[in-house]
């Protein structure tokens with residue numbers, strides 16, 4: 001099963017590589033990993049998407065807890081949550097494809113943020129599934145390059161992950 | 164030099180030494196080099212913290228580790244950058260695998276050169292990260308004291324382990340005011356200490372309902388200073404107790420309730436009891452693969468209680484029924500109190516039947532060996548060592564057959580007496596570890612049981628032993644083979660002894676003498692006891708005893724890979740195994 005683990009960690013050198021190291025050393029999967037400082041600059045928040053059986057996910061959360069830099073963590077997939085990912089994608093846009101690209105961007109509620117005679121650069125935000133669907137839809141036009149941020153997420157409701 | 168005024172500005176190097184003094188550090192095991200020279204200069208200017216010069220940085224880490232294992236206090240290491248820290252890695256990983264508190268300091272190139280491939284630069288924190296509990300690179304002298312405090316705090320609390328602090332040379336030259344905090348509080352690090360009362364209640368309920376109970380304990384009981392509580396708990400219940408290789412001495416080895424070590428080379432009775440028990444109480448043990456054998460065949464009838472300070476150890480390899488996170492001593496004291504308060508007793512009838520079964524397994528006499536041999540049997544040497552030292556020596560070991568024989572035949576009645584690399588299995592550990600033990604207890608009998616292959620891996624430390632007059636007694640079980648490797652090749656590779664033969668060995672007696680020690684050569688069974696007695700009489704000399712042992716002796720019992728606890732290979736000298744009993 002896919003799990004989204006949110007981690008608050010000390011904003012210190014080495015913290016990220018400790019997490020990455022843990023995953024490679026123990027053979028756990030990482031689908032994506034994003035990290036940036038929070039409103040409290042001493043803390044970073046990491047969102048890590050991983051897959052595994054319940055036993056493995058339990059081990060992953062326990063091992064993450066053990067890292068001295070980790071302040072708190074939660075498995076967002078255990079409760080209601082919101083998940084978003086952002087993608088920048090550059091596609092070929094000449095002739096009929098230009099119109100088609102524009103139409104697809106509208107349907108997916110994306111934005112064209114850079115235009116040349118032959119290309120569009122598109123920004124699209126949503127769940128990973130939505131981004132996947134957009135890629136499939138626009139693939140035929142010719143993708144020049146794309147960059148995805150990886151998922152970021154928070155739980156719904158009053159509670160929050162705080163130190 | 165009076166440094167106690169808070170207002171005095173100190174260099175990073177002086178501050179470093181002052182921190183160690185205030186931390187109460189007795190010994191630092193180390194080796195100098197360019198990036199650490201400011202620190203070494205500061206070490207020179209004082210004599211409160213004693214620096215022990217080893218001959219190879221691996222020796223420093225193992226010596227500090229031996230000191231820590233014997234005392235429970237953190238071992239401290241100081242090395243230079245580059246090759247200094249890379250040489251230390253094996254020792255750090257050894258300590259990490261056995262949860263030993265070490266604080267390792269390394270010099271680093273100056274901060275402005277970091278990343279430039281400077282002379283003797285290596286990404287030290289990157290190298291140690293996978294084998295330390297935590298590490299730090301100190302970039303500002305103002306952070307140095309607090310970092311040192313944190314390092315000791317992290318190394319010694321919760322599940323202990325090595326912590327590495329990398330200190331660039333310029334940081335040791337910069338000045339700042341000295342202030343060493345009494346304690347630290349880290350929001351991201353809060354080890355659990357007390358067990359959950361609800362879980363303890365459940366565990367006690369299960370323990371008292373057992374018909375075929377088994378208590379299985381590991382290194383956590385030793386590290387957690389819980390041997391007394393364990394002894395009380397086991398005796399209160401009258402249940403059989405087994406220890407892992409790391410846990411020996413936590414329960415008295417001569418107590419009739421002790422059924423010996425378990426696992427790959429555990430006793431027949433311990434392993435059979437594991438297989439057939441209906442309630443297993445695991446305390447401070449981590450279900451290592453050398454303990455469990457094939458997981459599919461592990462404890463098929465048991466409900467399992469697991470007490471451990473590290474939540475990540477629980478249900479890692481084996482799913483458990485009652486997990487309890489907490490310090491082993493606290494949890495066992497709570498259990499004892501709960502059992503007493505309940506006024507209940509274990510099922511005496513069931514327990515009687517269970518002990519009858521255990522005695523039948525014991526009668527197999529699985530550790531028996533050929534006592535009439537013309538050759539020196541390695542087991543015999545350990546038996547004699549046990550007798551001659553009255554069972555009260557510190558015994559360190561290296562890795563191989565000799566390690567298993569020492570574990571099987573020396574009966575440890577106290578914790579922290581048996582000192583070996585169980586997790587990483589590091590050849591070369593034994594002698595430097597013995598140095599650390601001897602520094603901690605100058606008057607104690609410290610012995611090192613080793614093999615001719617292992618001892619050569621840190622042989623240079625004989626020179627350190629000479630410099631500091633360490634009267635260690637080295638028992639070299641010399642079978643002219645990497646015995647444990649040879650045994651596997653005999654059993655599993657059709658006797659193709661690929662590179663397990665130790666050709667061109669030195670004359671160990673002469674070698675010891677050339678380092679300034681006493682050497683002995685013993686090749687007759689009749690001389691074993693006399694040699695040991697003579698060596699032990701030399702209270703102020705290191706004695707290297709080279710015992711020429713039976714080349715082909717094997718360690719029994721043995722559980723081969725993929726087998727369960729009930730599927731042991733037994734020695735030809737062992738009695739008939741009893742017929743499999745009917746389970747109730």
Ligand SMILES: Cc1ncc(C[n+]2csc(CCOP(=O)(O)OP(=O)(O)O)c2C)c(N)n1
Nearest residue numbers: 563564565588590614615616617645646647
């Ligand atoms: C550093 C290291 N290298 C290799 C091994 C693998 N190994 C385990 S036991 C052993 C043989 C040890 O031989 P010896 O020290 O003579 O002890 P014996 O088994 O003969 O008692 C070897 C090579 C190891 N444990 N450690």
